Structures are given as structure tokens and as C-alpha cells.
Amino acid sequence: MSAPRFPLGPFTPYAENPILRPRGESWESGNLYNPAAIVEDDRVLLLYRAHADDIVSHVGLASSSDGYHFEREDQPILSPEHDYESHGCEDPRVTKINGTYYLTYTGYDGVTAQLCLATSTDLHTWTKYGPILPQGFDTFGPVTGHTGRTWSKAGVIYPEKINGTYFMYFGEGAIFYATSDDLIHWTPCPNDQPIHAPTPGEWDQSLVEIGAPPVLSDDGLMIFMINGAQPGETTRVDYRCGQIAVALNEPTQVIAKMTRPWLRPQTDEELEGLVSNVTFVEGLVWFKDRWLAYYGQSDTTLAVAEYVPGRDSYKF
Known part of the structure; x- marks a missing residue:
């Protein structure tokens, strides 16, 4: 594979979406969406969010040899155990570093959402570290102008050190960075100094949120899939997917942004669901000569779009 360039794409949604739906009367009977993705042993693994009608989210595991047709495990691999996640373990992102999986997810207690961390060496037994940002850090603060609330979501960890330290990019509302040894x-960086914020009058005017983990590109940029929202015509939100980038020598500065989204709600599943008008990307992998981007549809079903370098137009 030659390294990609910014922006990544074009992506084409899979004609047989959704690829995963809620099933049965179990923990994943209500809604299934917003997956992390990783490749292991020539298979794509999805760590997806699902819940029953109680809307208490768990994280499940599905596996595929082709990237489109998945087999699911019967039981979730991560479930609420503590007060800070009593109403759900939501929206996972995963990175593997030196044989360990680092899973970020949102712990929701019914009032407050907090960015949490768990680690595993087998994707089944997890050590939870709880909320990893200081109390009072509110990723919506720069958008609303209010302070004092604790609220955070959406963390992606870059697997290599940059300037001698690890970087995580995170945030719903605005996007921030944090460092770790x-x-x-x-x-985290100061709460009033996000690296990326909503653009007034554009498709991401209401909020921006980190999507999938970053990718190193051919010209030294790191590509980020992000989610942005604006008010919908008939609903409170319209979520679309875009891209931003930073340079490795300036990892705290956004230097490029797509001016229009690469994915937006179009199908019935994306226009109506638990939260209507939503395409929400969280997983991105290189697999068998193509990029596969996995996303949630209206917080109800799970879909994939693909980009095959060198092939501009094609049909499934």
C-alpha cells in the first residue's frame, strides 16, 4: 500500500447497507451503531455499540473475512459496571500499541458523559481506568461559552510517539488534544484552546467531533475522519462526516479541512431512527486493497463505505 494523501477518498457507501442490525430480544435488540474497527489476522473486527429498549449501551464484537459480512459474538465484551458508566458504555474507538488494545469510550451516568479508557490484550478481558480527563473539562465549553460542567467524549490515540510523547485527539462540541508518556x-490542552471548532454557516456549524483514529499520509499529514452537525430541516440535528489534518511537526495545529462532507444522510436508515439524520463515522481500516469506513446510521443500524485507490467509479 502506498501512503494516502489528504483528503482520503472518494468513498462509496456499500449497496447492501446496513451490514449489521439489532437482533433478537437480547442486549442488542434495540439499536446497533457507531463501531470502532481494527484488522487482526486478516479479518476486520468491529467493536460496536448496541443496546436494548432501555438504551443502556454495551460494546459487542463482530468479525469478518471480507469487511462486509460479519459474525457476531453472543455476549458483549464491555458492559457498564461502575457509577460513571451506569447508563452506558458508548461509542468506542480502539488502537493497538505493542500488543495492547487501548479502548476509549464514553461512560454515561444518565447526566454526565465522560471520556474513559480500558485496556486488553485479547479484546475480552478489560482493565478499566475510568474517566481520564479532569473534572470540569467541558468539550462544549468553547461552543456554548459556559463553564463549570463536566462533559467529554470521543478520543482517538495515535499509535506512534510524536516529539517524544503520545497524542490523543478528543472532543464533542470542539476538538482538543492530550498528551501522555x-x-x-x-x-489535556487548556479547555479554552481547542484545535478545531465549528464553522459558522457551514455543515459543521453546531458541533464537531472526532471520528476515527488518524492515518499517516504520504505528504506527512495525519488524516482525521470527523463528524459535524448543523440543525436539520425537520430534526434538531443533521450529522455529516468530514476530514481534517495536522502536520507531524505541528501536531496541535489543524492545517487542512474538507470544505464539504464526504458522507451525509441519504438512505431511509440515515434519515430516520433513534436520532434521525445521522451518518457518524468511528472506524477506518485498510483492508484487502481498499479503505473501509464504518459508521452508524441514525443511531440505529451500522454501515460501511469504501474507497479503492486508483478506481474512481465502480459498483458493488
Whole structure:
């Protein structure tokens, strides 16, 4: 594989989406969406969010040899255990570093969302470290102008050190960075100094949020899939997917941004669901000569889009 360039794409949604739906009367009977993705042993693994009608989220595991057709495990691999996640373990992102999986997810207690961390060496037995940002850090603060609330989501860890330290990019509302020497303890940038914020009058005017883990590109940029929202015509939100980038020698400065989204709600599943008008990317992998981007559809079903370098137009 030759290294990609910014922006990554174009992506085409898979014609047989959704690729995963809620099933049965179990923990994943209500809604299934917003997956992390990683490649292991020539298979794509999805760590996806799902819940029953109680809307208490768990994280499940699915595996595929082709990237489109998945087999699921019967039981979740991560479930609420503590007060800070009593109403759900939500929206996972995963990175593997030196044989250890680092899973960031949102712990939700019914009132407050907090960015949490768990580690594993087998994707089934997890050590939880709880919320990893200071109390009072609010990723919506720069958007609303309010202070004092604790709220954080959406962390992606870059697997290589940059300037001698690990970087995590995180945030819903605006996007921030944090650094770490050990991948467990993280020091965030100042709450009033995000590296990326919503763009007034554009498709991401209401909020921006980190999507999938970054990718190193051919010209030294790191590509980020992000999610942005604006008010919908008939609903409170319209979530679309975009891209931003930073340079390795300036990892705290955004130097490029797509001016229009590469994915937006179009199908019935994306236009109506638990939260309507949503395409929400969290997983991105290189697999069998193509990039596969996995995303949630209206917080209800799970889909994939693909980009095959050198092939501009094609049909499934």
C-alpha cells in the first residue's frame, strides 16, 4: 500500500447497507451503531455499540473475512459496571500499541458523559481506568461559552510517539488534544484552546467531533475522519462526516479541512431512527486493497463505505 494523501477518498457507501442490525430480544435488540474497527489476522473486527429498549449501551464484537459480512459474538465484551458508566458504555474507538488494545469510550451516568479508557490484550478481558480527563473539562465549553460542567467524549490515540510523547485527539462540541508518556494518564490542552471548532454557516456549524483514529499520509499529514452537525430541516440535528489534518511537526495545529462532507444522510436508515439524520463515522481500516469506513446510521443500524485507490467509479 502506498501512503494516502489528504483528503482520503472518494468513498462509496456499500449497496447492501446496513451490514449489521439489532437482533433478537437480547442486549442488542434495540439499536446497533457507531463501531470502532481494527484488522487482526486478516479479518476486520468491529467493536460496536448496541443496546436494548432501555438504551443502556454495551460494546459487542463482530468479525469478518471480507469487511462486509460479519459474525457476531453472543455476549458483549464491555458492559457498564461502575457509577460513571451506569447508563452506558458508548461509542468506542480502539488502537493497538505493542500488543495492547487501548479502548476509549464514553461512560454515561444518565447526566454526565465522560471520556474513559480500558485496556486488553485479547479484546475480552478489560482493565478499566475510568474517566481520564479532569473534572470540569467541558468539550462544549468553547461552543456554548459556559463553564463549570463536566462533559467529554470521543478520543482517538495515535499509535506512534510524536516529539517524544503520545497524542490523543478528543472532543464533542470542539476538538482538543492530550498528551501522555504511558498511554494511561493524559494531560489535556487548556479547555479554552481547542484545535478545531465549528464553522459558522457551514455543515459543521453546531458541533464537531472526532471520528476515527488518524492515518499517516504520504505528504506527512495525519488524516482525521470527523463528524459535524448543523440543525436539520425537520430534526434538531443533521450529522455529516468530514476530514481534517495536522502536520507531524505541528501536531496541535489543524492545517487542512474538507470544505464539504464526504458522507451525509441519504438512505431511509440515515434519515430516520433513534436520532434521525445521522451518518457518524468511528472506524477506518485498510483492508484487502481498499479503505473501509464504518459508521452508524441514525443511531440505529451500522454501515460501511469504501474507497479503492486508483478506481474512481465502480459498483458493488
